[in-house]
Amino acid sequence: MAQENSTVKPTQAELTLLNVLWKMGPATVRQVHDVVSTTQKTGYTTVLKILQIMHEKSLVIRDESNRAHVYAAANSQTQTQSSLIKDLISKAFGGSTSKLVMRAIDDSTSEQEINDIRQLLNSLEK
Template sequence: MARDNSAVKPTEAELTLLNVLWQIGPATVRQIHEAVSINQKTGYTTVLKILQIMHEKALVIRDESNRAHVYAAANSEVHTQSSLIKDLISKAFGGSTSKLVMRAIDDSTSAKEIDDIRQLLNSLEK
């Protein structure tokens, strides 16, 4: 079962590794490093160190039963995103979700995205 580590906010580097884990599932350091290296130059030992720190912070869990440790995200992507958004709303928007939404929706929002938002709002009203 995932620990409640909502108070722990992942850094940008940690979020990069979490996104890999959410995409590919539990993985070894080598697999995570290979996935990260597609988009950015990062050393293997850097990935390992970040994962070790993340394990200490309970952001990832580690299976040590094999020679190559396997890491997995401790919480789901949705859980982590919700925690980060709640923190952002509290700190940057005075607790106002509507201020966040109004700032997020601007001229760069596509018609498709607006339609998706409209459908979501309609489903929430039901």
């Protein structure tokens, strides 16, 4: 039985595959494997199994109308990131968004990133 995907948090391996699907759009296992194998040593059957598990968890949807099944992310990248951030804020920062932001912004934050953040804050205030 599939779980509700808003409560299911993807593992690191699942996030890797989701990132491929968000970038490529719907893809076969072979296509996903070809992309993943350029940066890490992963077998075809491993990618297949992870996608099958992700389908059971409702993290991906599967089109079975062709011989080669086509997988697609069930949620957008933004939805998934928001869910993960909310979970992180709750678990690691006691529910405080400002604590997360203060931890995230440190000496390694570039001037351009600071300007982007400033613009975002200005637009939120309007």
